[in-house]
Amino acid sequence: MLAAEPKGATGGVSCTSRGWHILCSATASGARYGPKNPFRQAFGAVKSINQNVHRDALPDFRNLGVILRIVLIVLALSAFVALCQSDSWRGALPRFLELSAPVQPAVLLSILVLAALSPILRRLDYRMGILAVLLVELIIVTAVQRTGGQFFFGGDSYGQLERFWLFTVATTGFILYYFYLRNRALSPALTEARLQALQARIRPHFLFNSINAVLSLIRDEPKRAETALEDMADLFRVLMADNRDLSTLVREVELTRRYLDLEQLRLGERLKVEWHTENMPGESLIPPLVLQPLVENAVYHGIEPSAEPGVININVYKVRDEVHLVLRNPYRKEGNHHAGNKMALSNIRERLSLHFDAEASLKSSITDDAYQVHIVIPYRKEVR
Amino acid sequence: MSKNGQALRVVIVDDEAPARSRIRDLLEDCAASFALEVVGEAANGRALIELLQRVPADVVLLDIRMPEMDGIEAAQHIQKLPDPPSVIFTTAYDVYALKAFELHAVDYLLKPIRLRRLHEALARVRSITPLSLDVLQQIAPDARRHLSVQERGRVLLVPVDKILFMRAELKYVTIRTAEREHLLEESLSRLEQEFREKFVRIHRSCLVAREHIESFERCGDDSGESGWVVKLRGLEDRLQVSRRQQHVMKEFGRL
Numbered sequence: 001m002l003a004a005e006p007k008g009a010t011g012g013v014s015c016t017s018r019g020w021h022i023l024c025s026a027t028a029s030g031a032r033y034g035p036k037n038p039f040r041q042a043f044g045a046v047k048s049i050n051q052n053v054h055r056d057a058l059p060d061f062r063n064l065g066v067i068l069r070i071v072l073i074v075l076a077l078s079a080f081v082a083l084c085q086s087d088s089w090r091g092a093l094p095r096f097l098e099l100s101a102p103v104q105p106a107v108l109l110s111i112l113v114l115a116a117l118s119p120i121l122r123r124l125d126y127r128m129g130i131l132a133v134l135l136v137e138l139i140i141v142t143a144v145q146r147t148g149g150q151f152f153f154g155g156d157s158y159g160q161l162e163r164f165w166l167f168t169v170a171t172t173g174f175i176l177y178y179f180y181l182r183n184r185a186l187s188p189a190l191t192e193a194r195l196q197a198l199q200a201r202i203r204p205h206f207l208f209n210s211i212n213a214v215l216s217l218i219r220d221e222p223k224r225a226e227t228a229l230e231d232m233a234d235l236f237r238v239l240m241a242d243n244r245d246l247s248t249l250v251r252e253v254e255l256t257r258r259y260l261d262l263e264q265l266r267l268g269e270r271l272k273v274e275w276h277t278e279n280m281p282g283e284s285l286i287p288p289l290v291l292q293p294l295v296e297n298a299v300y301h302g303i304e305p306s307a308e309p310g311v312i313n314i315n316v317y318k319v320r321d322e323v324h325l326v327l328r329n330p331y332r333k334e335g336n337h338h339a340g341n342k343m344a345l346s347n348i349r350e351r352l353s354l355h356f357d358a359e360a361s362l363k364s365s366i367t368d369d370a371y372q373v374h375i376v377i378p379y380r381k382e383v384r
Numbered sequence: 385m386s387k388n389g390q391a392l393r394v395v396i397v398d399d400e401a402p403a404r405s406r407i408r409d410l411l412e413d414c415a416a417s418f419a420l421e422v423v424g425e426a427a428n429g430r431a432l433i434e435l436l437q438r439v440p441a442d443v444v445l446l447d448i449r450m451p452e453m454d455g456i457e458a459a460q461h462i463q464k465l466p467d468p469p470s471v472i473f474t475t476a477y478d479v480y481a482l483k484a485f486e487l488h489a490v491d492y493l494l495k496p497i498r499l500r501r502l503h504e505a506l507a508r509v510r511s512i513t514p515l516s517l518d519v520l521q522q523i524a525p526d527a528r529r530h531l532s533v534q535e536r537g538r539v540l541l542v543p544v545d546k547i548l549f550m551r552a553e554l555k556y557v558t559i560r561t562a563e564r565e566h567l568l569e570e571s572l573s574r575l576e577q578e579f580r581e582k583f584v585r586i587h588r589s590c591l592v593a594r595e596h597i598e599s600f601e602r603c604g605d606d607s608g609e610s611g612w613v614v615k616l617r618g619l620e621d622r623l624q625v626s627r628r629q630q631h632v633m634k635e636f637g638r639l
Contacts, residue, residue, distance in 0.1 A: 209403070211496055216403065216406035266402060306452075307427065
């Protein structure tokens with residue numbers, strides 16, 4: 001009972017603080033959109049829903065960032081223990097190596113086994129998951145202690161099995177607690193990711209110009225006007241949705257095509273688009289509004305400033321377990337809106353790292369007279 | 385400007401074809417109750433200046449964000465025409481420009497344009513005071529891409545990138561391109577401010593284009609003292625760097 005109380009209290013506090021967080025960012029972005037923005041209310045409504053959808057879960061044992069963290073934590077703990085056990089800096093090193101003999105194989109084996117079991121562990125409830133991981137660790141450590149001890153020393157020179165178990169439970173518990181806290185710390189950030197997706201929204205410049213273009217069609221080409229309005233509806237449906245969850249490449253590409261159709265209407269011959277999606281893994285997951293804002297930037301900075309036609313080249317393909325998105329557009333020196341472009345890029349980069357940690361990357365480069373953005377994300381099919 | 389009773393001659397300027405056609409539709413609707421005539425269309429500021437040299441107009445409906453030359457720059461060059469038309473800016477969304485327009489009471493229409501608003505704006509055109517160059521220069525967020533020179537009743541556009549140097553003469557500023565010289569009625573200090581990024585002052589009365597600087601050379605002057613001159617690409621003459629401005633050479637890796 002005593003143990004349960006503070007825990008509940010902590011949960012309450014963190015809940016409130018998250019509530020505050022959301023409230024604050026809602027006000028801040030509200031101010032950014034300006035008092036006259038008609039979408040502010042709609043966005044506000046979206047924000048107030050799903051405030052506490054956060055759910056505790058085991059870390060993704062197949063994620064490079066998670067694996068790295070586990071290895072580093074265990075190394076650091078070993079080093080700390082080695083330091084405690086020796087009376088000089090110099091004496092710590094041999095002790096550390098001695099410790100590593102059983103610890104390193106156990107860590108590497110754990111990483112392999114947990115990565116292999118990852119899909120099964122994922123299906124378990126959080127508590128059951130923790131128990132399962134502890135069990136797996138105990139089995140691994142027992143195996144290492146038995147085989148390793150016999151292999152190297154022909155006996156149990158590693159020490160008593162019970163001590164091993166104690167250390168294992170302590171270390172595993174520590175690591176899981178670390179990931180629990182990290183998850184907690186990042187979950188407001190995930191909520192934030194949704195808000196950022198809203199901020200990566202379509203430029204008003206585009207909205208009003210498109211409405212104007214549709215108006216010009218209504219009298220002479222009502223059919224085209226209808227299609228254009230349908231495209232706009234599709235676009236805004238995504239823009240106003242709860243964009244916290246991952247979308248698929250097919251959907252993101254489709255959205256981008258709808259967007260480009262509308263731009264084509266305004267810009268006509270000036271806008272040429274080359275799609276290369278033959279090798280696209282359509283079912284792969286991607287945060288929504290990653291490609292579309294980039295293409296919008298490409299139009300705004302690469303196509304609109306010139307009277308000459310320009311080509312936007314979009315290439316989506318899969319190499320081994322990575323999905324690549326490469327976007328190229330003409331680079332115009334005259335454009336002086338690079339600040340806006342940088343903001344969009346850092347926004348997308350942040351959202352990618354929130355969803356994929358170290359496994360996603362975004363690079364932009366200027367070559368000759370072309371501007372290129374290259375995104376790499378891990379190939380994933382199931383929602384985690 | 386046309387006399388009262390004559391049809392109002394209108395020019396439409398927008399880089400997007402659908403936007404032009406929309407305004408054309410609206411003007412046709414206006415024509416029922418208002419004597420007007422669309423005398424031309426242009427896709428950017430440069431094309432507009434060329435058009436206006438051939439076709440006189442009373443009013444220009446001028447988009448702001450356009451390639452080649454934006455609307456605000458075009459409006460500045462228009463003022464040098466012998467009989468400049470009135471300007472009504474049109475924009476879909478441009479926070480900066482709208483603020484500036486409000487501040488200086490410049491006429492503008494928001495796209496999509498409402499028929500009633502267009503009608504009102506056109507009805508007012510004959511009575512509005514022409515835009516002042518001062519106000520336009522204050523509104524312009526960026527440096528101009530062209531300078532406009534009046535020559536024999538025509539307006540000539542000189543791309544800023546083509547200019548090698550600008551030199552203050554008695555009443556004028558001489559601007560020099562690889563081909564020839566032009567006379568400009570503007571102040572050198574104002575030009576220096578506007579084109580700070582592209583031009584550097586090497587002398588009290590002279591700005592040179594950074595991009596065209598080939599080298600700095602040392603030379604003895606008449607009084608026997610040695611000084612520096614700058615050699616520009618595509619130009620035989622050397623220009624003197626004053627003692628006071630020698631520090632600018634540091635930027636280019638000399639001294």
